[in-house]
Amino acid sequence: MRLNDIVENFDAVTTKGNFKFYDFAGDSWIVLFSHPADFTPVCSTELGRIAVHQSEFKKRNVKIIAHSIDPLDTHVEWVNDICNYCQDICGEFPFPIIADPTRELAVKFGMLNSGQNIDPETAKTVRALFIISPDKRVRLIQIYPASTGRNVDEILRCIDSLQLTDRLKIVATPANWVPGAPVMILPDADEKKIKEMFGNDYEVTKLPSKRVYIRTTTNYK
Template identity: 40%
Template sequence: MPGLTIGDAIPNLEVETTHGRIKLHDYVDDSYTIIFSHPADFTPVCTTELGMMAVYADKFEKMGVKLLGLSGDDVQSHQEWVKDIEAYNNGHKVTYPIVADPNKEIIKQLNMVDPDEKDSSGYHLPSRALHIVGPDKKIKLSFLYPASTGRNMDEVVRVLESLRKASAHKIATPANWKPGDPVAICPSVSDDEAKQMFPQGYQTADLPSNKGYLRFTDV
C-alpha cells in the first residue's frame, strides 16, 4: 500500500497515549525510536508481542532506543490490556507509551493500515507494522507482518545494531550478519581510503571476477 516509507520523515502528530499527550518529533528527539502497531487490544499475538517488547525494554534502553506502541483502541482499553500483558510476561512492566487510535486516523498517516482486516464498525485495523525512526525523524527500516505472524525481537535488535553501525561507518552488514561479525566496506570507499578509515585492516574475498569489491573488516 502506498504511503510513508523508508527515507520519509514521520509527521509530527500529537497523539493520546497511556503516558498522556505527546508529539512524535518531541518523543523521538535525538534517539532511534521503534514505532510498532498492533491490530487490536486483548488479542493473542499482540499480547505476546507487547509483552516481549517489555522484556526487551532494558536492552533497548541501553542502546539508547525508545519504544512507542500503537493499537486501534482507546487509552482506557490500553490501560486494562496492559494488566494482561504484564501478567502473561511474568510481571515485566510495560514502561513505554501506547498510542490510542480509536478512529483509525493515525495509522493512515503512519502507513500502518491493514488493507483487509476491519473492525465491527467497518474501520480498517492497524497492520502488524514496525518502523525504526532515526534521530532525524526519518524512517530507516520497516517491517510488515500478517496478523497471524508475531515478530522476532532478536531480529529487531540485530537490524538496529546494523543501522547504527552503518550510520557511523561506511559499511554494510552482509546476509545473516549478527553483532560481532565482520562487516562489508562500502564500494564507494577506495582501498586507500579503507586503509585510513579501518586501521585494524580488512580482508578482500578472492573472486573469479578478480574484482576487489567484497572487503570485510571489524568495527
C-alpha cells in the first residue's frame, strides 16, 4: 500500500466476529495497525494504550482495527492478558483484532520486512499503521521496527491534522503542530479564498529571499 491508494474490500476474521472491511468501516476513518505476534510485550502495551484512548478515537469518528498473524484462539487469550495487564481498561476490549495466519492481508498491505520469505509458518509483521479516510484511501502510513513501540498521542495528532487540512483545504500543519497552534497557509492558496477564510488575521514571515511563502494563522476552528 502507498499513500492515496484505495483499500479494496476484504473479508476479516476477528475477535469481534467476521466482517467485510467496507461494512465495518462505513463512513468512519479507520486506523489499521499490525503487530509482529501475539503475547509479545511491546504489542501488549500498544493495544492497551489504544484501548484506553478509545473515547478519543471515537470523538474523531475513527474506528480501530488491530492485526496480528496469529490465529483467532490465541488472539482471544491475548486480549484477556492485555486487559489484566492494563488495569485502566474497563469492561469489554473495545476493538477487533484480525487473525491473519496465512499472511494474506500482511502481504497486501506491505507489513513485512523487505526481502522476507513469505512463509505462513515463520513470517512476522513489522509495526505498520495505516490511517484510512472514509473514501477508503490510505492517507498516512507509519512503519516501525518490531523493537520500537508506537506513540498513541502522535497517532491522534496525525488524525487531527488530516481532518483539519481536509476541511480547510488551503492549510497545512507545521512541525510539532498540535490543535490550537498556528497552521500554515499553502503558498499556492487562492488569495480571495484566504481573505474569505481568515481576513487579515494571518502573519507573514519576512525572509532574506523576500519570497512570501511562510504565512501562519490561528484563526481556524
